[in-house]
Amino acid sequence: MVRRLSLALAIGVALPGGAVARCEGYVPQARPQNTFAQDVGREFDRILTDGWIEFAVYADYAPWSFEEKGRAAGVDVEVGRLIAKALGVEPKFRLVAAGENLEADLMNYVWKGAAVGGRVSDVMLHVPYDSELVCRIEQVTFTGQYAAENIAIAYQGADYEEKGPTPPFFRFDPVAVENDSIADFYLTSLIGPAGKIHRFRSTAAAMDGLAAGDTKAAMGPRAELEAGIVRHPEGGLKVHSPPLVGFARGNWTIGVGVSFQHRDLAYAVDDAIENALGDGEISRIFAQYGLTFTPPQR
Incomplete structure (x- = not known):
């Protein structure tokens, strides 16, 4: 939005x-x-x-x-x-x-x-x-x-057992973002208009997509990601805030x-x-x- x-x-x-x-x-x-x-x-x-x-x-x-x-x-x-x-x-x-x-x-x-x-x-x-x-x-x-608040990454714990993903992973792994959000712009500028970036109408919808298995991760404001985890307690979802290279306003x-x-x-x-x-x-x-x-x- x-x-x-x-x-x-x-x-x-x-x-x-x-x-x-x-x-x-x-x-x-x-x-x-x-x-x-x-x-x-x-x-x-x-x-x-x-x-x-x-x-x-x-x-x-x-x-x-x-x-x-x-x-x-x-x-x-x-x-x-x-x-x-x-x-x-x-x-x-x-x-x-x-x-x-x-x-x-x-x-x-x-x-x-x-x-x-x-x-x-x-x-x-x-x-x-x-x-x-x-x-x-x-x-x-x-x-x-x-x-x-900060930009963070939510992910399927079963897909990343050793550690959570960072943006370079999304050259190969599907990630959900809110359409036209700052996370969308950041990932697009970092890895190009890759087909692995799945765009949703909101961060909440992106988290629903992650919980449904449509993607392996979601990126956006941490509180909105955590709210999605609360909505899907059985989804095995986790969230972390890794360093974001070139992201001055995260x-x-x-x-x-x-x-x-x-x-x-x-x-x-x-x-x-x-x-x-x-x-x-x-x-x-x-x-x-x-x-x-x-x-x-x-």
């Missing part, structure tokens, strides 16, 4: 204090209030007074966020509930569709609202923390890093996005996440979904 590719292409790690140097080549954008009418969202005091906070989360993005029995569920949703609890308000979740790219999603759901009938949410979850985005999108405060940090006009809200959300990381609540969420938790760089 477009979302997967746009997130992956945007990923990176910005160390505190490092973004200024990286922003030296960027020309400041026109301030939003001087360009067009927009939905500025609710101030932090209004959120506390109203007694609820709304989180924008991606729809159909298991294990991160999805609808289950008419309710929002997933790792990001549980993180949102932790934030709301820390702020003393009720959480509401808005399942949103991915746009053309991450910049469009942030515009539609964080700082402006869609052109037709659009409105912003208070916080958007599952936003990559990337120094280039910090420089380029001044209308958003990127904060609240709560996990790290790891990234996940955080939140808040309108730049509501920095006090952004600070409060970041404090809530920092505390949840410190007491192990976020790592327990990952364990609940059968996922590996990698602490973020903050």
Whole structure:
């Protein structure tokens, strides 16, 4: 899906204090209030007074966020509930569709609202923390890093008894990827448009194909691969994260996005996440979904 590719292409790690140097080549954008009418969202005091906070989360993005029995569920949703609890308000979740790219999603759901009938949410979850985005999108405060993610490889344990496969194996062994994902582009650039690369509509579908024996391996974001293993506990599937030669952006940090006009809200959300990381609540969420938790760089 477009979302997967746009997130992956945007990923990176910005160390505190490092973004200024990286922003030296960027020309400041026109301030939003001087360009067009927009939905500025609710101030932090209004959120506390109203007694609820709304989180924008991606729809159909298991294990991160999805609808289950008419309710929002997933790792990001549980993180949102932790934030709301820390702020003393009720959480509401808005399942949103991915746009053309991450910049469009942030515009539609964080700082402006869609052109037709659009409105912003208070916080958007599952936003990559990337120094280039910090420089380029001044209308958003990127904060609240709560996990790290990486590209990994899932495989049939019976086919690779000694050790898991690495990308060169896929010149000969069939591998499943999400169509037009960063894993797809990486393998295609590494080994060419080989017939061994089987493309599926999603990483979840790629894992279903692996479990069915259509391929010997699958490549994609680790959490989505592990979610597939949870769905197929009898499949004998394993996952590992080998070094990926020439893959400069195979790891990234996940955080939140808040309108730049509501920095006090952004600070409060970041404090809530920092505390949840410190007491192990976020790592327990990952364990609940059968996922590996990698602490973020903050």
